[in-house]
Amino acid sequence: MSQEKHDDFEAAAQGERTGLAREFVDFLSENKKWWLAPIIVCVLLLGLLVILGGSAAAPFIYTLF
Numbered sequence: 001m002s003q004e005k006h007d008d009f010e011a012a013a014q015g016e017r018t019g020l021a022r023e024f025v026d027f028l029s030e031n032k033k034w035w036l037a038p039i040i041v042c043v044l045l046l047g048l049l050v051i052l053g054g055s056a057a058a059p060f061i062y063t064l065f
Contacts, residue, residue: 018026028034052061
């Protein structure tokens with residue numbers, strides 16, 4: 001590995017860490033894949049509904065449908 005690439009790697013490693021959500025937003029903006037955002041939101045909401053459906057909140061969720 002060249003010295004320049006090694007220095008770039010070390011600089012990136014020393015940089016500020018970002019969270020998963022920030023990484024995803026950066027990915028969407030850089031690659032112009034904004035159509036993925038509603039799909040991910042729907043999948044997350046469905047997962048939340050499944051998790052809450054098995055908890056004490058289930059009777060309150062079922063009354064909504």
